[in-house]
Amino acid sequence: MERSKTGGRIAGTPNKVTGTMRTNINNFLAENWEQVQADFKALEPKERLIFYERLMSYGLPKLQSTTLSTDFDKMTDEQLDYTIQTLLNNDTRTEN
Numbered sequence: 001m002e003r004s005k006t007g008g009r010i011a012g013t014p015n016k017v018t019g020t021m022r023t024n025i026n027n028f029l030a031e032n033w034e035q036v037q038a039d040f041k042a043l044e045p046k047e048r049l050i051f052y053e054r055l056m057s058y059g060l061p062k063l064q065s066t067t068l069s070t071d072f073d074k075m076t077d078e079q080l081d082y083t084i085q086t087l088l089n090n091d092t093r094t095e096n
Contacts, residue, residue: 040052
């Protein structure tokens, strides 16, 4: 037996704590940006790359990996040849 929902946030309503924290972090960075840049420049190259990668994760959306599964055993020889030729043609176009 399924129970009806009786409380909580409505779907799509932003989480207040997350929004407040994000605002606080953005304000902190804006107020201390010159110091953040100076500290960044003082880091060793490896540490700088790690810092940059972590910072990017907050500014860019994360991409989800995708998979493609094909049952090659069920394909005809013509379908296999077509697939191979298509892949080869696409590969040569990206090299130019």
